[in-house]
Amino acid sequence: MSNPLLANVVTPEVLWWALIPVILLSAGGMLLLTVASVVRRLSDVVPQAWTVVTGLAVLVASVPMWNEVRSGGPRSYLGGMVAVDGSTVLVTAMLAAAVVATALLARPYLAREDLPGVELYVLLMLSAAGGVVMASADDLIVLFLGLEILSIAVYVLAALHLRRIESQEAALKYFVLGAFASAFLLYGMALLYGATGSTRLALIAEHLSSVVLLDDGMLLAGIALLLVGLAFKVAAVPFHAWTPDVYQGAPSPVVAWMAAGVKAAGFAAMVRVLVVALGTHASDWSPAVAVLAGLSVVVGASVAVLQTDVRRMLAYSSIAHAGFLLLGVQAADARGTAAVYAYLVVYTLLATGSFAVLTVMGGPGDSAHSLDDYRGLARRRPALAGAFTILLLGQAGVPFTGGFVAKLGVLAAAVEGRGYWVAGVAMLAAAIAAFVYLRILVAMYLEDGYLEDAGDTGDTGDTGDAEGTGDTGVPLGARVVIGVSCVSVLAIGIVPGPLMDLARDAVPVLVGG
Amino acid sequence: MVVTTSWYLALGAVLFSLGAVGLLTRRNPLIMFMCVELMLNAVNLTFVSLGAELGDLGGQLSVFFVLVVAAAEVVVGLGIIVAIMRRRQGATADDLSVLGG
Numbered sequence: 199m200s201n202p203l204l205a206n207v208v209t210p211e212v213l214w215w216a217l218i219p220v221i222l223l224s225a226g227g228m229l230l231l232t233v234a235s236v237v238r239r240l241s242d243v244v245p246q247a248w249t250v251v252t253g254l255a256v257l258v259a260s261v262p263m264w265n266e267v268r269s270g271g272p273r274s275y276l277g278g279m280v281a282v283d284g285s286t287v288l289v290t291a292m293l294a295a296a297v298v299a300t301a302l303l304a305r306p307y308l309a310r311e312d313l314p315g316v317e318l319y320v321l322l323m324l325s326a327a328g329g330v331v332m333a334s335a336d337d338l339i340v341l342f343l344g345l346e347i348l349s350i351a352v353y354v355l356a357a358l359h360l361r362r363i364e365s366q367e368a369a370l371k372y373f374v375l376g377a378f379a380s381a382f383l384l385y386g387m388a389l390l391y392g393a394t395g396s397t398r399l400a401l402i403a404e405h406l407s408s409v410v411l412l413d414d415g416m417l418l419a420g421i422a423l424l425l426v427g428l429a430f431k432v433a434a435v436p437f438h439a440w441t442p443d444v445y446q447g448a449p450s451p452v453v454a455w456m457a458a459g460v461k462a463a464g465f466a467a468m469v470r471v472l473v474v475a476l477g478t479h480a481s482d483w484s485p486a487v488a489v490l491a492g493l494s495v496v497v498g499a500s501v502a503v504l505q506t507d508v509r510r511m512l513a514y515s516s517i518a519h520a521g522f523l524l525l526g527v528q529a530a531d532a533r534g535t536a537a538v539y540a541y542l543v544v545y546t547l548l549a550t551g552s553f554a555v556l557t558v559m560g561g562p563g564d565s566a567h568s569l570d571d572y573r574g575l576a577r578r579r580p581a582l583a584g585a586f587t588i589l590l591l592g593q594a595g596v597p598f599t600g601g602f603v604a605k606l607g608v609l610a611a612a613v614e615g616r617g618y619w620v621a622g623v624a625m626l627a628a629a630i631a632a633f634v635y636l637r638i639l640v641a642m643y644l645e646d647g648y649l650e651d652a653g654d655t656g657d658t659g660d661t662g663d664a665e666g667t668g669d670t671g672v673p674l675g676a677r678v679v680i681g682v683s684c685v686s687v688l689a690i691g692i693v694p695g696p697l698m699d700l701a702r703d704a705v706p707v708l709v710g711g
Numbered sequence: 712m713v714v715t716t717s718w719y720l721a722l723g724a725v726l727f728s729l730g731a732v733g734l735l736t737r738r739n740p741l742i743m744f745m746c747v748e749l750m751l752n753a754v755n756l757t758f759v760s761l762g763a764e765l766g767d768l769g770g771q772l773s774v775f776f777v778l779v780v781a782a783a784e785v786v787v788g789l790g791i792i793v794a795i796m797r798r799r800q801g802a803t804a805d806d807l808s809v810l811g812g
Binding site: 350 | 720727730731734740743744747750751753754757758761762764765767769770772773776777780783784787788790791792794795798799
């Protein structure tokens with residue numbers, strides 16, 4: 199049966215091996231959803247194990263993918279819509295690791311909060327699939343689709359705690375501002391399309407390098423709107439207002455995913471669009487990114503000082519981290535991009551580890567997050583306090599932790615790219631941020647827990663309950679996550695070479711003409 | 712008077728701005744959703760008129776993707792609204808102020 203109309207149809211080339219992560223994650227998520235809605239009494243171990251296995255499978259699959267990209271070079275496929283290069287594989291591996299970590303944290307959390315279990319895992323895998331699509335997008339519309347697959351799932355994840363009004367409030371805020379940001383991003387894409395005649399990154403770059411635009415108003419407006427949308431997604435000042443509220447309200451394991459996975463995917467997209475596709479017009483967007491970076495590090499670090507809720511502190515510190523990452527982006531060269539990827543790897547580890555500690559500390563109702571709850575932690579739970587110390591020192595960028603290596607990388611890239619003032623501002627802000635982490639450390643080590651004091655005076659109200667939960671052990675999953683992140687942060691700090699090589703090989707390149 | 716592409720682009724810009732301003736000033740969550748829709752449809756108009764101007768199908772093709780995404784977004788958004796309204800009748804965005812520090 200040969201249809202003459204179909205004779206001329208050329209089917210685009212599909213690199214199935216490069217699609218494995220997306221297929222595994224989305225099929226894994228949908229299969230779990232189907233099974234869970236058919237099987238009545240599903241043990242809560244099954245969805246967790248399924249998610250962990252899927253995440254690990256993606257992690258394992260990324261090794262041969264990495265080798266294939268190293269030997270065969272980056273490629274574009276599906277008609278130039280999707281690409282695979284070093285950055286794609288690296289971000290995919292980071293997202294897979296974050297999925298595994300979040301799934302490990304989720305089960306004890308869901309059991310503690312008495313929440314139904316399957317949705318979190320399904321949405322987690324689907325949102326990770328969106329993140330992978332973002333990291334491999336070679337076309338603006340594909341990028342937008344990936345972003346929305348990622349974001350829409352995370353909106354629901356934020357609202358997952360049915361009995362906490364804070365969780366739903368966080369979800370609504372995240373949703374409204376996220377949709378607002380998406381609209382800006384999309385408008386930027388439309389104007390970019392109008393200015394260059396294509397939504398494909400390779401064709402945009404080709405057009406911009408070969409044609410001198412006489413009237414580049416539409417292009418500049420497009421870049422500006424695109425930048426606003428991306429800055430919202432990665433929580434850069436002044437588009438950060440949602441971050442502290444969402445981090446405070448959303449369930450703690452979900453926050454771990456937001457901080458690690460969503461930020462990694464957001465920066466992967468930002469680097470791809472700005473540095474790779476619009477690299478020829480770096481002089482237009484680089485100063486704006488530098489301003490965003492400077493504002494983010496300063497506001498993130500200094501407002502964090504004023505917080506009394508540890509989750510809000512870490513939210514503002516994640517804004518400061520976004521500023522440091524932007525520092526590498528504004529350098530707009532291979533060195534800056536490599537520094538961004540190295541920073542992302544370290545930040546993913548630090549964020550998952552820190553929010554794992556917060557998940558454990560949250561206690562029933564996920565509400566024990568004030569600085570007072572951390573007083574005297576070193577005496578009550580020395581191992582947990584010790585691990586949190588390593589993670590906080592890492593976030594502060596103390597030498598011999600991965601945080602130092604990461605910060606040094608982006609600062610060096612900024613100085614190299616003649617961004618002296620913004621590098622100076624960032625160093626100053628790093629000192630302020632160190633004070634924030636020090637405050638938590640002082641509370642944990644030097645101050646007596648008010649819980650013991652309350653016990654002594656015979657006041658056995660709700661503080662007695664809190665003390666009771668303080669003695670329960672750390673769940674195994676959280677132990678694994680915290681342990682692995684602490685060890686890797688220290689390992690990267692002592693032997694930074696392999697990460698640097700990895701990041702250098704992961705610099706995205708333009709493929710597909 | 713000839714209606715050129717730039718008229719449509721200007722209309723798109725006006726609609727987008729109306730949506731953005733509405734989202735920032737209105738307090739009813741449902742109206743905020745409508746403003747998001749207005750913004751996305753302003754982008755659609757821009758895509759279509761630019762595609763017609765360039766003689767390229769890509770612009771019109773993009774609109775389908777945006778429409779699907781917008782529909783999915785609204786489904787999720789309404790779900791969140793319903794979950795909040797169940798707990799608080801007639802809540803507006805100003806009533807949601809549990810979070811903060």
